[in-house]
Amino acid sequence: MIDIEKPLGYINFDGLGGENNEVEIRVPGDRLDSLKRGQYVMLESNATGSSTLYLARIVRGPFFVPDAVSRDSAYARAAVLQADAVKFRPDFHGVCTAEILGQIVDEQELALAGTSTRPFPQAAVRRLTGEQIEKLLTLGGDIYLGELSGYPGVQVRLRSGDKKVLPRNLGIFGTVGSGKTNTSQVLIEGAAACGWAVIVLDVEGEYVEMDQPSSEAESNYKMKKLMDRFGVEPKGISNLVVMHCTGTEPAISGVSREFGLRFGRSDPYILSEILGLTDPQMERFLEVYFELASPANSQKQRQQGKSKPGLADFFADDTDELENVGVQLKEIVNVVKSRATNPQSQGRSSWQVLLRKLEKVQRYQIFDTGNDLGDYSELFRSGQVTVFDVSNSSNVWINNIVISDILRGLFSAKIKDRAGRLPPVMVVIEEAHTFVSRENVSRMGTTLDTLRDISRRGRKRWISLCFISQQPAHLPPEIYELCNTKIVHQTTGGKNLDALRSSAGDVNTAIWQEIPVLGQGRCLAIGAQFRHPVLCDIRPCSSNRRFTE
Numbered sequence: 001m002i003d004i005e006k007p008l009g010y011i012n013f014d015g016l017g018g019e020n021n022e023v024e025i026r027v028p029g030d031r032l033d034s035l036k037r038g039q040y041v042m043l044e045s046n047a048t049g050s051s052t053l054y055l056a057r058i059v060r061g062p063f064f065v066p067d068a069v070s071r072d073s074a075y076a077r078a079a080v081l082q083a084d085a086v087k088f089r090p091d092f093h094g095v096c097t098a099e100i101l102g103q104i105v106d107e108q109e110l111a112l113a114g115t116s117t118r119p120f121p122q123a124a125v126r127r128l129t130g131e132q133i134e135k136l137l138t139l140g141g142d143i144y145l146g147e148l149s150g151y152p153g154v155q156v157r158l159r160s161g162d163k164k165v166l167p168r169n170l171g172i173f174g175t176v177g178s179g180k181t182n183t184s185q186v187l188i189e190g191a192a193a194c195g196w197a198v199i200v201l202d203v204e205g206e207y208v209e210m211d212q213p214s215s216e217a218e219s220n221y222k223m224k225k226l227m228d229r230f231g232v233e234p235k236g237i238s239n240l241v242v243m244h245c246t247g248t249e250p251a252i253s254g255v256s257r258e259f260g261l262r263f264g265r266s267d268p269y270i271l272s273e274i275l276g277l278t279d280p281q282m283e284r285f286l287e288v289y290f291e292l293a294s295p296a297n298s299q300k301q302r303q304q305g306k307s308k309p310g311l312a313d314f315f316a317d318d319t320d321e322l323e324n325v326g327v328q329l330k331e332i333v334n335v336v337k338s339r340a341t342n343p344q345s346q347g348r349s350s351w352q353v354l355l356r357k358l359e360k361v362q363r364y365q366i367f368d369t370g371n372d373l374g375d376y377s378e379l380f381r382s383g384q385v386t387v388f389d390v391s392n393s394s395n396v397w398i399n400n401i402v403i404s405d406i407l408r409g410l411f412s413a414k415i416k417d418r419a420g421r422l423p424p425v426m427v428v429i430e431e432a433h434t435f436v437s438r439e440n441v442s443r444m445g446t447t448l449d450t451l452r453d454i455s456r457r458g459r460k461r462w463i464s465l466c467f468i469s470q471q472p473a474h475l476p477p478e479i480y481e482l483c484n485t486k487i488v489h490q491t492t493g494g495k496n497l498d499a500l501r502s503s504a505g506d507v508n509t510a511i512w513q514e515i516p517v518l519g520q521g522r523c524l525a526i527g528a529q530f531r532h533p534v535l536c537d538i539r540p541c542s543s544n545r546r547f548t549e
Helices: 029-034 074-081 130-137 180-193 221-230 268-274 279-292 295-304 329-340 348-363 396-416 445-461 477-482 494-503
Strands: 009-011 022-027 040-045 052-066 092-106 111-113 124-127 143-148 155-158 170-173 197-202 240-245 257-259 385-389 425-429 463-469 485-488 522-526 534-538
Touching: 022 029, 022 052, 029 092, 040 092, 040 130, 130 143, 143 180, 170 180, 180 197, 180 425, 180 463, 180 534, 197 396, 268 279, 268 396, 268 445, 279 329, 279 348, 329 348, 348 396, 396 425, 396 445, 396 463, 445 463, 445 477, 463 477, 477 494, 485 494
Parallel strands: 170 463, 170 485, 197 385, 197 425, 240 257, 240 385, 425 463
Antiparallel strands: 009 022, 009 124, 022 092, 040 052, 040 124, 052 092, 092 111, 143 155, 143 534, 485 522, 522 534
């Protein structure tokens, strides 16, 4: 039962302006220390003879208003302007605005429901305990993210076993230094501890030492205090695998294993988009690709008369086997070179430009080196974190080809796992705006279709995508549509804020006004698990991260 105590304040009569789910609270002067912005309160309305309870959050104020005189009266002005000389001050009270979050329909279970009513004037504003708030906002789970801002000890957690959370994908957004990388590492630690297989596409080499305990507390007293506050002990994850692209130097030597890709398993349409091929160049590339493809695959494409197959065309019976067409990049390059150097070739200039792009990719030596990832089964180990270190590839093409290949390989393995033996898997994509951006969305149709397909069909197979970006304005709207849970750190710039606001649903304007000034590590968490968007202080990660500030 919710405790009944002396009210913090009372609901005022409605005035003009404001939002229809907002109410004004008048706070007696002797209780002003008990209310603050961001606080959750219960509104108890008894005017109709029966008690109706509402959950609300203070979004503005408290502001201070004199009781018996006008704020512009000579008495009030003198009390302020001559405060160093006079000893009088008019009595005053507080005024604040609260957003109604829902109606409390079960005092015992603390269930929250939507409401189309409002509390009556004189409704009492009452305090809530941290435990009550945790239940009302459904903050419980087994992945420890941090604490509810303003409520030390009230933990914010995600539910690893709930299909509407991780499998519905996540987005982590924020400016440089806002704490988004720490948040992603906290999420990785939590998911791995709950038995998920985690794959990290690391473009900066920040995650390659996660098997070691955090070293920040040793040299940073402030960080040690922060870890003590959140109850975090420095500890590395128990199962870390680090891999780097063939032909590149690893971020850390001695522990990283080289990997390459099999060209014949790559989607030629996605490759065309990543390489930025024009329509004539793409036509010539596909012409050579299917000429060299295995006879069965080439005949299948021609019989179906498809100019642009989707992801399902690479699966037998829509679920079973990712076909290996057997084409190697060097074979493609040889044929393209012969046509680019043949004076009789039609569209010779397109052949020549295509040749230069393919030779550039070939120089990175990532394809057909004999150390490809096979059937990807080794990535599906419960609790294992596999970091693909692409920090030294020095080419965004290679990074995006790796991302595309891994996503399709993991999806293929999950599709074939009809018995459900493989553990849930989460793929963390750093700098997602370099993979698909708003600027090139018109020519990334196949890539976006693939992401949608993986999201739609992978959800029930426990595949989670986590997109991380410091430039949300550069992400296409399709990415936001894929992310059911969003974690927004400090974000500045009108375009970045507009991109996030347009995709975040019904979040109070006053909360958005806080986003540009959020401190490091503080964030707005929006997701289907939570009954309302919550401001959260993310805990420090317990494992080590390179390049910490």
